[in-house]
Amino acid sequence: MNYIIILIISAIAQYFLPWWVIAPISFLIGAWKSASALKAYAAAAGAIATLWLGYATFLNMSNDGIMVQKIGGLFSENLKFLKNMPITPTFLAIMTIIGSQVAGLSATAGYHFKALFK
Template sequence: MNYIIILIVSAIAQYFLPWWVIAPISFAIGAWKSKTAFGAYIAAAGAMATLWVGYAFFLNSNNEGIMLQKIAGLFSESIKFLKNLPETPTFFIITAIIGSQVAGLSALAGYHFRQLLK
């Protein structure tokens, strides 16, 4: 249930607000609904990885991969080992890691905040 709530609320909020709105949303849902620390982290991390990879795939398919090539070129110039990796999977993996870590750690903090107040 947390997964679906975080996914829907974050998708709506990110349409109007900046990307980091996922942190307070995940914190609030983690504090409100989570039963375990592991469950809070996994639900938020999975929801955000799904949302961000899905949206990145949608944007990439709408512009025929131009966005992906430009972003990959931007990062591969400053991080040399990325030049040897294929662009598409690397882009989606990095997107999933960033989104899932921000949301997962925020939900975990929310869960522990609720435990602190008990």
């Protein structure tokens, strides 16, 4: 249930607010409904990974990959090891990992915050 709640609320909030709104949302849901720290982390990380990967794939397909190519080109100029890697999967993987870690750690912090007051 936490997965679905975080997914829906984050999707709506990110339409109007900046990307980091996933942290307070995950924190609050982790503090409110999570049964354990592992379940809090897994639900939040999975929800945001699904949301960001799905939305980024939709955006990438809707503009024929131009966005990812341009953003990847910005980073591959300074980071030489990225020149030999395919840009689209690398970009999507890095973006998904960052989002899922922020959300997962925030939900875990929320669970532990709740545990302080038990």
